[in-house]
Amino acid sequence: MRNETAPTGVATRVVAAEYFTHGDDGVHLRITECRNCSSRWFPPGAICSRCAGTNLTDVNSGTTGVAYASTVVRVGPPGFPAPYVLSYVDIDGVRVLAHTEGDSALTPDTPVALTLGEVGNEDGTPLVSYVARAISDGVGIQTEGDR
Template sequence: MSGQIPLVDYLVLNDGQPHLVARECVNCAARFFDRRNACANCFATEFATVPIATEGTVRAFTIVTFAAPGIPTPFVAAVVDCDGTQVRANLINVEPDPQHVFDGMEVRLATQSIGTDSAGTEAVGFGFEPASATKES
């Protein structure tokens, strides 16, 4: 394999433990995962890169049963509170039903292979899995 690349630019794979980073406004501390020219909260233009906690709590979720062609369903889309930063992501490694997913559920960041190109470079995505799930080695 030639290596790994993150599916999104705010997923960091090469600093030991995979984690997310956000752009934090230096004026008001609002955090954003996408590129910003100015803060949507206070309009300041200076940002710092900050790491996001790798563990969190499910604050809202929905079980998606209909999606675009080629997208396997059902899956769980969620909002996870990671120590005050809201992260929108899918829940993975959990059955997509109300018996296994609930508000207040403790979760942790997990990565997964999205695919590998002909040169052997693996694209890596992220989601959150139950904190009680067994870690893979």
């Protein structure tokens, strides 16, 4: 995690900060690809967990993927006020668990974009990380809060 101060002046904590980059076009995951066996890994690492090779290369994911499955969590752990939506997102050869905008589970195979958003709140400090947002026709669906 990394502590940051957002432009609004509100202190936030970034979850998994070292595992992604964030630009105007959205979130790119930092993926590791093994040059020996072509396995892809997220989060990135220094050793291939299939062949134990160390000849690895970094790959940045695109910003869009597909929801494999999704749920609304109605009983969560500390720091994650329920309800919230989680989805497994398949993106560029890796599957990542991500918070998801909206208040209902995504239908399997829904296209999503990865963006930066709030995922939880720890003792008053917002937790932010990559978040999935359903897209249609290549455009992110606007949530109520965006309008």
